[in-house]
Every structure is written in structure tokens, then in C-alpha cells.
Amino acid sequence: MGPESLQQPQQHKAKICMWKYLDVHSMDLIDKAQTTDELKSLLSEFFSLQDFPSNPRSAILLDLYFYCIHFCRDQGFNREQTSAFFSIVKDTHEACVETPLPNVEECYNYFTELVFCHSIRRPPFSIDLFSQDQLLAITDYVINTYFRHLKLYKYAFTPQVRLDISFSYIGMPEPKEEEPAESSEPPISPLQEEDEEAAAVEDPTAALREYISAQLNQELAQLRQSVEQRLRATEDQFSSKLVQLEKGHSGGKGSGKGKKK
Known part of the structure; x- marks a missing residue:
């Protein structure tokens, strides 16, 4: 909701x-x-x-x-x-x-x-x-x-x-889901796999992604803390309201009994 x-x-x-x-x-x-x-x-x-x-x-x-x-x-x-x-x-x-x-x-x-x-x-x-x-x-x-x-x-x-949160960053392409297609190419050799892994490590956007991930985790932690503080404040307000209502009605009872006497 x-x-x-x-x-x-x-x-x-x-x-x-x-x-x-x-x-x-x-x-x-x-x-x-x-x-x-x-x-x-x-x-x-x-x-x-x-x-x-x-x-x-x-x-x-x-x-x-x-x-x-x-x-x-x-x-x-x-x-x-x-x-x-x-x-x-x-x-x-x-x-x-x-x-x-x-x-x-x-x-x-x-x-x-x-x-x-x-x-x-x-x-x-x-x-x-x-x-x-x-x-x-x-x-x-x-x-x-x-x-x-x-x-x-x-x-x-x-x-x-x-609370559902989603982020979109300007200038970064959104990931697209592609269906796996059958290929007639020969299987990749272990040496080619190592070369591709090395190229992925040298990806210039890797550092940016790590920075964004760290900032996002920090923002989520602050947001979670803020929500918990608001929930505690609401609970304290509710409890104090009930205490005030109980005190007021107990006082009303005493005044009513005094009038009868």
C-alpha cells in the first residue's frame, strides 16, 4: 500500500x-x-x-x-x-x-x-x-x-x-533483460574467460558503482533510523495520551463522588 x-x-x-x-x-x-x-x-x-x-x-x-x-x-x-x-x-x-x-x-x-x-x-x-x-x-x-x-x-x-524505494540515475543505461539465444560459436576457453574477467575488473564504471552503492546504503540506514525514531515518538505520544485520559477520568470519578456526599 x-x-x-x-x-x-x-x-x-x-x-x-x-x-x-x-x-x-x-x-x-x-x-x-x-x-x-x-x-x-x-x-x-x-x-x-x-x-x-x-x-x-x-x-x-x-x-x-x-x-x-x-x-x-x-x-x-x-x-x-x-x-x-x-x-x-x-x-x-x-x-x-x-x-x-x-x-x-x-x-x-x-x-x-x-x-x-x-x-x-x-x-x-x-x-x-x-x-x-x-x-x-x-x-x-x-x-x-x-x-x-x-x-x-x-x-x-x-x-x-x-516503504518501497527505487532509484534511477541520469546518464547510466538501465539493465535490459534479454532472453538467452542459442549460439553456434565454439565454447570459450579458460584463457578467454580470464581475459574477460580482467576486462570487467578494469571497467571504468566499477568505482562509480561502488561509490553509489556505499552512499545508498548510508542513506537507507539514515532513513531506517528516522522511521524508527518516528515510530517510537508516536508510541510515546499514544501512551502519554492514555495516561492523561485515565488520570482525567479518575479525577472525574472523585469529583462525582464528592458531589453525592
Whole structure:
């Protein structure tokens, strides 16, 4: 995959997404599913993931959807809240894996806007579907189960980016591939082979080729070092962003508890 085909990180606009993926009929069927196999069978049918036993991507998505429903049941969410939370997680995931480039900040902002879009009453732009405690629980769950493993999701669902370099030098002919032709000439004697090898050693372009090869190896080593430094910087930025998010939400929890007292 070349750089010209990479999709840049996008800014998505949050909208009310209740009943977007799970409608009333789907929620009725999900509520009736009591076992893990029944629930996974329904979800795989809803989202065309029946090949999850042999397709790793389908299996990952099915686990993501299954544990979303399981979280909603643990929190005691009603059908409207379950459908909205499921849509929030699904839309966030699709935004995160739309490009192999780093987009954690854009995706987290999109996720927070989606959550607040279902926590504040301001028709027709947002609704008060989740309470403040539910808002904190949703944020902690998504950060700890999804954003903490965002690199793994991007590795599984985005194409691998490879850097291919080719050089062409002005004034030097490009090598041409020629098919070997049958010749009726007599075989070359050992003395003639030695003369040809000596002529090849005395080739005036040999020194130039060696110099170009040495410079090319040096440039590639510098390029490899630069790419590794950028990857480390991106990884450090991602880790520091997660630490800041965790500190902010832990502080939010403490302030919420203080208000209750």
C-alpha cells in the first residue's frame, strides 16, 4: 500500500445513533438470548459474521459486540441505552480503523462527542439517555477495553504500510533483460574467460558503482533510523495520551463522588 492511497485521519460529526444498528425487533431477540452461544449466534447473523470460526477479523468483531451487550446487561441498561451504546462502540471502531495512520486523538474526540450526544437533553441534537454515573462507566469501559488495545485493532483491520524505494540515475543505461539465444560459436576457453574477467575488473564504471552503492546504503540506514525514531515518538505520544485520559477520568470519578456526599 503506497502513501498516495493512505486515507488521512478524519474528523467525524457525532449524531444520535439510537436504533442505528440494533432496532426494536433485534433488541427483543437479544433480550431472549440467555446463553453465550445464543447471543453470539444472533450477533453473527445480524452483522454477517457467520464465518467467525475461520475468519480472525469476524471473530474479533464478534467478541467486541458480544462484550458490549454483556457490559450493558451488567450495568442494567434498558433497550434504548443498549442500542445506543452498541452504536457508539461500533461507530468509534469504524472511525479508528478507517486508516492505518495514527488517529487516536480524533477517534477519542469522536467517542466523547457521541457519548455526550446521548447524555445531554438538547433536541434535536442530543438526548439525555445516560446519567452521569453511566457516562463515567461507559467512558472507563471503552478506554480500558478498546482504546488500550487500539494498536491491535488497527493491526488486524487496517492494511500494512510498506516503504518501497527505487532509484534511477541520469546518464547510466538501465539493465535490459534479454532472453538467452542459442549460439553456434565454439565454447570459450579458460584463457578467454580470464581475459574477460580482467576486462570487467578494469571497467571504468566499477568505482562509480561502488561509490553509489556505499552512499545508498548510508542513506537507507539514515532513513531506517528516522522511521524508527518516528515510530517510537508516536508510541510515546499514544501512551502519554492514555495516561492523561485515565488520570482525567479518575479525577472525574472523585469529583462525582464528592458531589453525592
